[in-house]
Amino acid sequence: MDTVALLRKLSQAxxxxxYEGEVRDIVRQAIEPFADEFRTDTLGNLIxxxxxxxxxxxxxxxMLAAHMDxxxxxxxxxxxxxxxxxxxxxxxxxxxxxxxxxxxxxxxLPGVIGSRxxxxxxxxxxxxxxxxxxxxxxxxxxxxTVTQLVHIGDLVTLRREFLELSEGYVSGKTFxxxxxxxSLAVCLELLASMKHSWDVYAVSTIQEETGLKGxxxxxxxxxxxxxxxxxxxxxxxxGVSENESIKMNAGPALAIGPNVHPRMQARLSAxxxxxxxxxxxxxxxxxxxTDGWAIQxxxxxxxxxxxxxxxxxxxxxxxxxxxxxxxxTGRLMALFISGLDDAFANELGLEGGKGAA
Amino acid sequence: MKxxxxxxxxxxxxxxxxxxxxxxxxxxxxxxADEIRTDNLGNLIVLKKGSGxxxxxMISAHMDxxxxxxxxxxxxxxxxxxxxxxxALATLTGSRARFADGTIAVxxxxxxxxxxxxxxxECFIDTGATSPEDSPVKVGDVACIHRPFEELGGRLVSKAxxxxxxxxxxxxxxxxxxxxxxxVYFVFSTQEEVGCRGAMVAxxxxxxxxxxxxxxxxxxxxxxAKPMSVELGKGPAVKVKDAGMLAxxxxxxxxxxxxxxxxxxxxxxxxxxxxxxxYTIQTxxxxxxxxxxxxxxxxxxxxxxxxxxxxVLNSVKLLVGMLSAPVxx
Numbered sequence: 009m010d011t012v013a014l015l016r017k018l019s020q021a022x023x024x025x026x027y028e029g030e031v032r033d034i035v036r037q038a039i040e041p042f043a044d045e046f047r048t049d050t051l052g053n054l055i056x057x058x059x060x061x062x063x064x065x066x067x068x069x070x071m072l073a074a075h076m077d078x079x080x081x082x083x084x085x086x087x088x089x090x091x092x093x094x095x096x097x098x099x100x101x102x103x104x105x106x107x108x109x110x111x112x113x114x115x116x117l118p119g120v121i122g123s124r125x126x127x128x129x130x131x132x133x134x135x136x137x138x139x140x141x142x143x144x145x146x147x148x149x150x151x152x153t154v155t156q157l158v159h160i161g162d163l164v165t166l167r168r169e170f171l172e173l174s175e176g177y178v179s180g181k182t183f184x185x186x187x188x189x190x191s192l193a194v195c196l197e198l199l200a201s202m203k204h205s206w207d208v209y210a211v212s213t214i215q216e217e218t219g220l221k222g223x224x225x226x227x228x229x230x231x232x233x234x235x236x237x238x239x240x241x242x243x244x245x246x247g248v249s250e251n252e253s254i255k256m257n258a259g260p261a262l263a264i265g266p267n268v269h270p271r272m273q274a275r276l277s278a279x280x281x282x283x284x285x286x287x288x289x290x291x292x293x294x295x296x297x298t299d300g301w302a303i304q305x306x307x308x309x310x311x312x313x314x315x316x317x318x319x320x321x322x323x324x325x326x327x328x329x330x331x332x333x334x335x336x337t338g339r340l341m342a343l344f345i346s347g348l349d350d351a352f353a354n355e356l357g358l359e360g361g362k363g364a365a
Numbered sequence: 366m367k368x369x370x371x372x373x374x375x376x377x378x379x380x381x382x383x384x385x386x387x388x389x390x391x392x393x394x395x396x397x398a399d400e401i402r403t404d405n406l407g408n409l410i411v412l413k414k415g416s417g418x419x420x421x422x423m424i425s426a427h428m429d430x431x432x433x434x435x436x437x438x439x440x441x442x443x444x445x446x447x448x449x450x451x452x453a454l455a456t457l458t459g460s461r462a463r464f465a466d467g468t469i470a471v472x473x474x475x476x477x478x479x480x481x482x483x484x485x486x487e488c489f490i491d492t493g494a495t496s497p498e499d500s501p502v503k504v505g506d507v508a509c510i511h512r513p514f515e516e517l518g519g520r521l522v523s524k525a526x527x528x529x530x531x532x533x534x535x536x537x538x539x540x541x542x543x544x545x546x547x548x549v550y551f552v553f554s555t556q557e558e559v560g561c562r563g564a565m566v567a568x569x570x571x572x573x574x575x576x577x578x579x580x581x582x583x584x585x586x587x588x589x590a591k592p593m594s595v596e597l598g599k600g601p602a603v604k605v606k607d608a609g610m611l612a613x614x615x616x617x618x619x620x621x622x623x624x625x626x627x628x629x630x631x632x633x634x635x636x637x638x639x640x641x642x643x644y645t646i647q648t649x650x651x652x653x654x655x656x657x658x659x660x661x662x663x664x665x666x667x668x669x670x671x672x673x674x675x676x677v678l679n680s681v682k683l684l685v686g687m688l689s690a691p692v693x694x
Contacts, residue, residue, distance in 0.1 A: 026611030051613070051652035082606055084635035085585065085592035092592045094637050096606065140637075141592055160594045160633035161605030161617070218611060221648050229651030 009197050011190055011331055014038055015178065016170040018186035022110065024080035024163045025096050025218040028052055031076040035189055035212045042196035043210070053226045054212040058196060060205045068353055069207040070345060071232035071310075072195065073223050073299040074188030074239065075216030078181065079323060081109070081164035089151030090122075090144040091158055097217030102137040103324045108167040111147060113158040118167070119147040168325040176257070176331050183327040185216065187317050187334050188238035194338025199345060206233075206348040213299055223299030227306030233358050234272060234311045236344075237300030238337060241290055241316025243329065254318045257330035259286030260337040261316040267296040267304055269311035271355050276313055279344045285336050290316050311356055315340070366537055366677070369393065370521060371514040373529035377465055379432025379449045380559045382507050383407055385465070386428040386529070390553050393536055398551075408567045409553040413539055419546030420692045423573035423653075424538070424684070425564045425642040426531035426580065427557030430524065431666055433462055433508045435490075442494030444470070444502055448485055450558030455481045456667040462490055462508035468501045469511055512668040519674050520597065526670035528557065530660050530677060531579040538684040545689045554642055561609075564642035568649035575616065575654050575692055578643040579684065581670070582607075582634050582659035593636070595661050598673040600630030601680040604657035609640025610647055615694035616656030622694070623686045629679050634659050658684060 017038075023031035032054045036046060043056035054076070060066060079097030081104075086092065091111065095101065104121050111117040122144055126134060145164065147154060170180040192210045199208065209230050213222030216239075227235065241261050244253045254261040262268075262276055280287035292314070295301050300314040317337050320328040378386035387409045394401060400412040409428070431450035438444045458481050462470045470492040474482035482488050490508075494500035502508075512524040521530075535551050542549070550571050555563035557580075568576060582602050585593030595602050603620045604612045624631040636659075647655040660680050663671040 026606075027614065049652055050654055051647070053652075082635055084637065085594045087592065094635060096611070161635050215611065219609070221610075221652075224648045225650070225652030 009194055011194060011334055012172065012178065014193060015183070015187060015190050015331070015334065018189060019170045019180040019182050022112065022165040023076055023078055024165060025077040025215045027163055028076045028214045031186070032212065035076065035193070038193050039196050039210070042200045049226065049229060051222060051225055052214040053222045055226065055230065056196065056210045058199060058208040058210070060207045061203060066205045066350065066353070068348070068358065069209060069230070069232045070348065071209045071211055071227060071230055071235040071303065072192055072341060073211045073213050073226065073235065073237045073303060074192050075185045075213045075222065075299060076189055077214050077217055079217050080166070083158060083160055083162045083164065085160070086154060086158060089149070089154040090146060091154070092144055093164055094140055098323055100323045101140060101143070104143060105138060107325065109145060109164050110167050111145060111158055112163045112165070115157065117147045117149070117157060119145045122146045166325040173328070177328060178331055179326050179328040181325040181327065183319055183329055184240045184322055187240060187319065187329060191238050191317065191334050191337040191341070194335055195341040198339060198342035202342060202346045204346045204348065206345060208345055216299055220299055220302035223302040224306065227303040227310060231307055232310060233353070234356070235300065235303040236313045236315060236341060237298045237303060238315045238317065239298040240319035240322060242322060243318035243320040245320040254288050254290050254316065256318045256320070257332060258288055258318065259333060260340060261288040261290035261318065263290050263292045263296055263314035263316065265292040265294070265296070267292060267300050268313050272311050272313040275352060276340065276344055279347060280340055283343050285340050287340065366533065367516070369536065370530065370533045373533050374514050374523040374525045377463060377509050378428055378430055379507050379509050380429040380556045382465065383428040383555050386532070387553065390428070390532060390536060394539060397540055404567060404570060406563050406566050407555040408563045410567060410571070411539060411551040411553070413542060413549045413551065415545045415547040415549065417546060419548065420574045421548045421550070421572070422688060422692065423550045423552055423568060423571050423576040423646065424535050425552045425554050425567065425576065425578045425646060426535040427528045427554045427563065427642060428532055429555055429558050430509055430527065431558050435502050435504050435506045437504065438497045438500050440496065442496050442500050443489045443491060444500065445489055446485065449507065451666055453666045454485060457488055458482060460668055461511040463511035464502055464506055464508045468492065470502070470508070510668045520671050521674055522669050522671045524668045524670065526662055526672055527581045527665055530581060530662070530672055534660065534677060534680045534684060535579050537681045538688065541681060541685050542688055546691055547688060549688050557642055561640065561642050561645040565645035565649065568646040568653060572650060573653060576643065576646045577616065577655070577687070578641040578646065578657040580641040580657060580659060581662035581665055582636050583639070583665055584661050584663055587663055595632050595634050597661050597663060597671070598675060599632050599661070601676060601683050602632045602634035602659035602661055604634045604636070604659050607636035607640045608638050609644035612643070612656040613654040616654050618694040619692060620656060620658060620683070620687060624683055627682060627686045629683050631683070632661070
């Protein structure tokens with residue numbers, strides 16, 4: 009799999025929370041050869057199933073989750089032909105001034121987020137970030153045309169070309185969490201040439217950024233025995249201390265904390281050791297804020313782990329990461345899944361397989 | 366419909382104490398439904414069966430209103446209070462509270478009124494008592510704001526428009542509905558103001574295929590309002606997003622298409638604060654396509670919530686139109 013090409017495609021697609029269709033199509037196309045079944049559920053999660061094969065399916069199952077949705081903007085008002093917006097998910101509004109956008113109106117319209125020239129700002133205003141109510145979009149179109157083509161509730165995505173930096177680093181929008189989605193694809197491709205006795209549900213989830221909605225309903229619907237959520241973590245960068253970050257190009261980070269089942273943690277660590285995959289630790293003493301937080305409390309509780317791929321500048325349009333960290337994450341999951349056996353099921357106290365959902 | 370609205374908004378029913386509202390709705394719905402039951406959390410579930418071949422639809426309008434609870438009574442008989450839901454503090458001073466048994470009390474604050482209280486801890490209520498012994502209320506007693514229904518031209522004002530106006534719209538839709546292929550569960554829900562908890566369990570129990578909350582939304586049409594395109598009198602609002610959820614795009618389309626088919630005015634809504642029952646319904650079980658029909662309302666969570674009567678009538682028509690035909694988007 010050409011991970012860079014896949015990430016480029018995923019990153020440049022538009023898929024704000026609740027409207028992930030374009031991304032879903034790309035994911036499905038990328039993993040089509042490696043899954044037995046595909047299903048899109050009511051809220052839009054893409055569920056790819058690989059049945060356990062060797063020696064026979066045990067009926068036990070694992071759910072992998074990475075979210076397809078991205079943070080973005082939505083039109084809440086139109087004044088004098090300039091759409092005003094608010095955010096969907098936690099966009100960093102300090103980074104919005106001067107950005108290029110795509111307004112998804114009756115047709116896609118290019119636009120920019122304008123700002124007042126610094127020359128006319130008071131000293132006090134110059135020091136402050138521009139609040140939501142002052143941000144506006146300029147499409148270049150006359151007021152009447154804007155009113156026809158743009159409606160309240162239309163979505164606005166940031167427009168950003170994927171950029172290959174040097175030495176395996178890449179930069180773009182929405183690596184949070186399309187990088188995780190790419191790691192699921194890597195995992196499934198590897199599994200296609202491995203033996204595994206557990207069923208695998210690789211779920212590209214929706215609406216993570218607006219409250220873990222997709223993972224909540226997918227975990228309920230699938231009722232898996234165990235789960236792993238893959239998301240991004242704060243990569244080392246200037247201005248973020250070492251104890252708040254994980255290292256770049258040093259493999260995924262395995263979360264430690266209440267969101268992670270100790271035996272899942274131990275088994276993933278052992279797998280990484282055995283196959284010499286670099287793995288870091290990330291201490292998350294409370295809510296992980298990832299799909300894993302929702303999966304863990306679905307139904308009567310699901311042993312869960314959370315993997316974080318190191319990423320700089322989270323929730324901006326220049327998220328930056330090392331491509332190898334995606335591949336390492338996919339490989340770790342594939343080897344973990346391949347090693348799932350009855351002994352591990354017994355360790356977790358799982359009864360016979362729950363069977364297909 | 367105004368008599369029904371007046372009866373509903375003036376009823377007592379803070380979150381968790383919705384009995385009086387439920388009794389009114391139950392009486393109005395009796396004989397018009399195929400099944401009426403109250404679940405463990407107090408939701409009133411009214412089923413109108415369809416002729417077959419349709420969807421299982423849940424409509425949710427919440428019966429509860431924001432309110433107050435007595436937390437302490439001092440030596441002189443003044444009572445201290447906690448809030449049930451998001452009471453607008455600035456509106457309490459000089460208002461009156463009404464308890465379930467009809468006891469009336471004055472709300473005031475330690476700062477002698479002029480600027481309103483800084484915190485709820487500075488508020489107290491005066492029941493006319495002079496000691497804990499002769500206090501007509503006790504710790505744990507619950508009050509709503511006391512304020513009658515008024516008509517101001519084409520606009521209606523009262524406490525508890527949020528969301529008795531939604532209850533009125535849902536109830537009127539039940540009464541107006543003719544033939545429909547759909548099984549419609551009208552849920553008059555509890556505890557919305559403290560986390561949409563009634564709708565959460567009702568949705569789990571009913572397992573609908575589609576759900577629509579009927580609730581109030583804010584407007585951007587008052588002096589110095591933040592940018593928001595919803596106005597009173599411009600028709601029911603079709604929710605796209607609020608702070609808790611994104612409406613299912615299909616449900617939004619279904620609502621817009623129905624409004625256009627019936628030539629009803631409508632507005633699209635993006636709300637940056639607050640949410641509705643659709644928030645908890647959406648993630649019930651393995652996911653439910655949920656949206657919200659909003660009635661534009663000024664001064665939400667104050668004692669003087671204002672709606673436009675034509676918006677109310679058009680909301681009923683929109684809801685009846687949606688429920689009477691096969692669901693499609």
